[in-house]
Amino acid sequence: WRMQSDEVTRSEQWAGMLGYDGTAIENEIGGWEKLLHPEDREPHDEALEGHLEGEKDLYTVDYRLRTANGEWKWIRNIGKVMEWDEAGNPVRSVGIHQDIDEQKRAERARKQSQKRLRQIIDLVPDPIFVKNRDGEYLLANEAVGDIFGKEPDELIGRTERELGMGEETFERYREEDREVIETGESLVIPERQARTADGDLLTLQTILIPYEAVG
Secondary structure, eight states, X not given: OBTTTTBOOOOHHHHHHTTOOGGGSOSBHHHXXXXXXXXXXXXXXXXXXXXXXXXXXXXEEEEEEEOTTSOEEEEEEEEEEEEXXXXXXXXXXXXXXXXXXHHHHXXXXXXXXXXXXXXXXXXXXXXXXXXXXXXXXXXXXXXXXXXXXXXXXXXXXXXXXTTTSOHHHHHHHHHHHHHHXXXXXXXXXXXXXXXXXXXXXXXXXXXXXXXOOOO
């Protein structure tokens, strides 16, 4: 990209990735701008500005470009200014485009699955949670959040100690959790008491089940 004249030289693969003939796209930056999704212009400009101001060695940004059949394809743009003039203005930059459409679609599907899972577990009135061996919450439903007086997302990455249940309670819970993780066997705790953020004392039957995340 010759930045002062806005002329651009692209490879045949660049156009082919979007389903175009190499001659179908103008050899100026405006040809690319016509293909860019309107919602992605601002993220691109911010990434480029950060690079031009020296905040980042590369400008890297994901955005959607319109393909020859009218659909949108996710592209990762990685570029770098290679030449500056004496006044410090950018003269020439080079970059690559990577097709990340499949990756983005998979991410979207995963987020939709997580959203559905969240909706399901929040319908269950009993506390449901996932913790790691350090006692940090990885997942919690609204019933768990109610105990601590917080939104479920506020619990993620935190332990009972950090959430105000005290050192003794945290160590006891962590010991039970680690026993399940290390033995790979479920543990039923007939009675476990927990005081809520409102001061109420709950008596709960707790079932701890070993769980290994997949993917």
